[in-house]
Amino acid sequence: MELKAEGASRWFFRSNKSSNYFYAVQKTDFTAENGKITVIGGKSGSGKTTFLNMLCGLLSPSEGSILLDGEDMYEMSDSRRSRIRNKLFGVVPQGQTGLKSFTVLENVLIPAQMYGSKTDLTEKAESLLDGLGILELKNVYANELSGGEMRRMSLARALICEPQFIFADEPTSDLDDEATSSVMKLFRICADKGAAVIINTHEKEVSDLADKVYRMDKGVLLPAE
Amino acid sequence: MSFVIRTALKNIKGKPFRSAVMIFLVMLLSFALFSGAFIILSLQNGLSAYKARLGADIIVVPSSASGHGTVDDILLQGITGNYYMNKKQLEKLDTIEGIEVSSKSFFLTSAKASCCSVRVQIIGFDPDTDFTVMSWIKESFSEKIGDNQLVIGADVTVPADHIIRFYGKNYNVAAVLDRTGTGLDSAVYVNMNTVKQMAEDASRLSAADGLEGIDPSSAASAVHIKVKEGYDINDVTDDINIHVPKVMASSSRSMISSVSEGLSGVSNMTGFLVGAVWVMSLVIIIAVFAMVSNERKKEFAVLRTVGASKRILFGIMCAEAVVESVIGALAGLLAALLAGISLSGLIKASLGLPFVTPDTASYTVICVCSLFLSAAAGIITAFLSAVRITGNETGLLLREDA
Ligand SMILES: Nc1ncnc2c1ncn2[C@@H]1O[C@H](COP(=O)(O)OP(=O)(O)OP(=O)(O)O)[C@@H](O)[C@H]1O
Numbered sequence: 001m002e003l004k005a006e007g008a009s010r011w012f013f014r015s016n017k018s019s020n021y022f023y024a025v026q027k028t029d030f031t032a033e034n035g036k037i038t039v040i041g042g043k044s045g046s047g048k049t050t051f052l053n054m055l056c057g058l059l060s061p062s063e064g065s066i067l068l069d070g071e072d073m074y075e076m077s078d079s080r081r082s083r084i085r086n087k088l089f090g091v092v093p094q095g096q097t098g099l100k101s102f103t104v105l106e107n108v109l110i111p112a113q114m115y116g117s118k119t120d121l122t123e124k125a126e127s128l129l130d131g132l133g134i135l136e137l138k139n140v141y142a143n144e145l146s147g148g149e150m151r152r153m154s155l156a157r158a159l160i161c162e163p164q165f166i167f168a169d170e171p172t173s174d175l176d177d178e179a180t181s182s183v184m185k186l187f188r189i190c191a192d193k194g195a196a197v198i199i200n201t202h203e204k205e206v207s208d209l210a211d212k213v214y215r216m217d218k219g220v221l222l223p224a225e
Numbered sequence: 226m227s228f229v230i231r232t233a234l235k236n237i238k239g240k241p242f243r244s245a246v247m248i249f250l251v252m253l254l255s256f257a258l259f260s261g262a263f264i265i266l267s268l269q270n271g272l273s274a275y276k277a278r279l280g281a282d283i284i285v286v287p288s289s290a291s292g293h294g295t296v297d298d299i300l301l302q303g304i305t306g307n308y309y310m311n312k313k314q315l316e317k318l319d320t321i322e323g324i325e326v327s328s329k330s331f332f333l334t335s336a337k338a339s340c341c342s343v344r345v346q347i348i349g350f351d352p353d354t355d356f357t358v359m360s361w362i363k364e365s366f367s368e369k370i371g372d373n374q375l376v377i378g379a380d381v382t383v384p385a386d387h388i389i390r391f392y393g394k395n396y397n398v399a400a401v402l403d404r405t406g407t408g409l410d411s412a413v414y415v416n417m418n419t420v421k422q423m424a425e426d427a428s429r430l431s432a433a434d435g436l437e438g439i440d441p442s443s444a445a446s447a448v449h450i451k452v453k454e455g456y457d458i459n460d461v462t463d464d465i466n467i468h469v470p471k472v473m474a475s476s477s478r479s480m481i482s483s484v485s486e487g488l489s490g491v492s493n494m495t496g497f498l499v500g501a502v503w504v505m506s507l508v509i510i511i512a513v514f515a516m517v518s519n520e521r522k523k524e525f526a527v528l529r530t531v532g533a534s535k536r537i538l539f540g541i542m543c544a545e546a547v548v549e550s551v552i553g554a555l556a557g558l559l560a561a562l563l564a565g566i567s568l569s570g571l572i573k574a575s576l577g578l579p580f581v582t583p584d585t586a587s588y589t590v591i592c593v594c595s596l597f598l599s600a601a602a603g604i605i606t607a608f609l610s611a612v613r614i615t616g617n618e619t620g621l622l623l624r625e626d627a
């Protein structure tokens with residue numbers, strides 16, 4: 001499958017001298033590369049999160065379009081787009097995203113159960129948690145986790161349905177070196193299976209392991225030199 | 226179990242305080258609705274029972290009765306007493322023009338009877354002229370009430386052997402009257418022969434005051450009058466008051482209107498209170514939803530990122546609201562039912578208005594209505610809040626901190 005941004009931009013209201021809006025992301029063309037790990041770096045506030053959210057169907061572009069196999073994602077019905085995000089996309093949002101009334105294992109299994117799956121993915125979930133070093137926390141409620149533990153939990157949740165597109169917004173920001181490398185190992189396995197992995201990050205260790213690196217600069221996506 | 230329901234239940238369990246507040250507020254809604262409907266309906270029942278019970282166009286009592294309250298009070302509260310009109314007054318009354326039927330009754334304030342912890346009021350009436358008492362007999366009772374037979378009000382306990390003792394003699398309970406919601410429910414009715422007998426026994430035992438020189442066959446405590454077609458009730462009432470010495474005549478229409486005035490006052494007040502509770506609870510529910518909506522927004526944004534459609538989010542919020550609202554509505558109803566049953570005597574006494582609790586069918590109707598309406602109110606508020614939350618783009622919601 002092919003995921004592309006065509007002239008996609010996004011502006012927000014914000015008053016300054018000359019206008020009352022500004023572009024968080026300028027018109028951007030981009031193609032997600034299957035089987036590769038793509039990293040987008042750049043300063044805080046440069047528009048990385050905004051861009052990633054547009055790509056994964058969570059934020060509509062102000063201009064241009066996001067095309068999945070040539071079809072505009074934001075022209076689809078909400079239920080179809082949601083279904084695609086559930087089955088084909090794995091999203092790790094920025095920030096703390098545990099559902100607090102659920103245990104770690106339940107959190108991870110949510111995407112698999114949302115539309116009533118027949119196969120039991122508990123074993124797969126446990127092996128993902130094991131790979132991320134938090135298996136012993138599987139029956140703990142999400143509100144008891146540390147920041148890094150919760151981050152790894154939401155990573156496992158994003159990967160449970162074996163998505164073809166993985167969007168991770170600063171997935172390693174509060175992880176130690178060891179945890180970071182286990183996360184990157186997982187991403188590599190996914191890419192080797194053919195998934196397109198797109199990561200927003202500030203961290204050089206992550207960029208070093210990428211196949212392709214971009215830099216976001218004031219809403220403009222540039223190839224890194 | 227489907228994902229939606231499971232998630233809703235987990236959320237309810239996971240946020241016990243939030244859920245408890247919601248349940249409590251819906252409980253208030255259904256409690257207020259049920260008890261309001263219960264009171265208003267009971268008053269309306271009371272009024273129609275009272276209207277029907279009065280039956281007469283005019284009621285005449287001696288002026289000495291005023292020591293016991295107004296004629297309205299006397300009939301409404303069932304305050305009877307040892308006051309009597311004499312033969313001369315009654316003869317004069319019979320000469321008034323425009324009277325179709327007049328039926329005398331004789332009050333005997335009783336001593337304690339073996340059956341009752343309170344004093345019962347004995348009312349002697351004349352079955353031949355009567356048009357107000359016998360029409361209220363509950364069961365079919367075709368014969369006329371005979372000597373030594375009792376017809377008792379709805380609140381008088383019927384002994385197992387149907388025998389009540391008065392002044393040393395046993396009497397048979399022949400029939401029970403329907404409930405009127407007034408003090409008349411605790412009265413015992415007998416025919417004139419019987420009341421005469423009782424009065425004699427009472428005098429002999431000196432168990433009743435004010436009976437010296439009173440002959441029940443020629444005296445009466447109250448006279449119920451039906452006015453002839455073509456005569457104005459108020460004119461006849463005035464005539465009686467002018468021409469018959471030392472009596473008070475009162476048209477039952479004016480009594481009914483004063484009762485229904487008091488009743489609509491209480492009904493309006495009750496309606497107002499119920500409305501106030503509803504407005505207050507709904508405002509709090511909306512405020513609570515607004516307060517928790519930040520937390521919810523983040524929660525729902527996360528579900529969206531892993532692929533939940535708006536429909537699923539809606540489903541979760543509504544399922545939560547349905548569970549909480551139904552529990553709340555049931556709890557409120559149960560509380561109101563218990564309160565209604567245990568306090569209806571107290572409410573009745575403190576209102577001083579005819580109060581007849583609804584029958585099973587009306588009970589069922591107001592139960593179902595208050596359940597349905599309060600649950601619906603909870604669910605609709607949740608629904609509106611769900612519309613607001615899911616209206617936002619997920620990418621924007623994700624930025625908001627929980
Ligand atoms: N919903 C919004 N309303 C207004 N301004 C917004 C909104 N979302 C983002 N912005 C602005 O757009 C710019 C880009 O934000 P974005 O979150 O994409 O940055 P980022 O590169 O992800 O930064 P960080 O590395 O700190 O996460 C910022 O200046 C931000 O203030």
Ligand SMILES: [Mg+2]
Pocket residue numbers: 048049050094169
């Ligand atoms: Mg960001």
